Amino acid sequence: MKTIESTSNKEIKALCKLHAKKGRLTRGQFLVEGMHLIEEAKEAGRLLKVFSIEPLDLGVECVLCFQPVLNKLSVQRSDASCIGLCSMVQGRSDLGDHVLLLMDVQDPGNMGTLIRSALSFGFRTIYYSNGCADPYSPKVVQASQGALFHTLLQEVKMESAIPALRKDGFWVAATALSAYSKFLHDVHFPKKTAFLLGNEGSGLPLSLIDLCDACIKVEMDCFESLNVGVAGSLCMYSCFIQNS
Structure with missing residues (x-):
């Protein structure tokens, strides 16, 4: 040896x-x-x-x-x-029925948490922007608890990835706090669903929100917003329960 x-x-x-x-x-x-x-x-x-x-x-x-x-x-x-x-994982052609889109999620803990939740709730394909924390960095790998080994992680340009998913039959929902956002509990999720999550501080640009089919938000008793790792996990869980 x-x-x-x-x-x-x-x-x-x-x-x-x-x-x-x-x-x-x-x-x-x-x-x-x-x-x-x-x-x-x-x-x-x-x-x-x-x-x-x-x-x-x-x-x-x-x-x-x-x-x-x-x-x-x-x-x-x-x-x-x-x-x-x-x-690193090799790409595959089969995306599955659920896709998670991460736009400039910069905190390694949030990135790892979202990868872990994605695997837990059936979102085995994860697209991420160049502005995200590197999913293969030590802190993200640790926070994912190994979930990244069982998901497809692919860096993409969201401006082209979102239209491509919609063309492939996916219903794409942006998560944002706006007057026209639907509450999570009022949404019926199609079989092929994708969620778009944004940066911890600035959220999602309107240009990307406009490319999506809908905009959703998590209903809360008080406070204005949730941590992106928590909000994304709740959205994926709700979709998972509806489609189980």
Whole structure:
């Protein structure tokens, strides 16, 4: 079994480039930390290699590393025990009946939460804009709890993605607080439904809202708005219940 003792090892130095979005896109790979995420990656057939402090039998090459080496690969503050090298998802033609559209969702926690909720409620296709938090960044991966391994994540231009979905028979609903928005509990969701969610601070531009079939909002007892991760999860849950 291969062992890496030095943080100056060429492979380790190359893998450290995956800490940056540019490095991840160049190689089409990213790193995950901890057994839970590694096992999720293995289940999805996306685990390429494991770097560990002790031998692991996961059906892929396991490289033993001294603690300083693992810590160099890690983005956590505490000592790392195992890190997995994973492949980004390959595109597919079947979108399913439910699609989530994310426009400039910048907080990694919100991004990860929405990916996790999307998988839970049957939205296995997720389109996201260039202004979103990178779904393969460590914080988003952690917040998704491995859900990203079981969804199709695709960066798109919303101006063209929304019309394309509508042409394909999807009913696309924007989420926004406006006078003409329908309350969530009054909406009947067609079989093929897509939700468009916007930035945490500025929401959705009117140009994108105008491209959608409808505009919806979550009814509340008080307060003006919900966190985008919560609002999006409620919308997907409501659609899931209606179509179950």
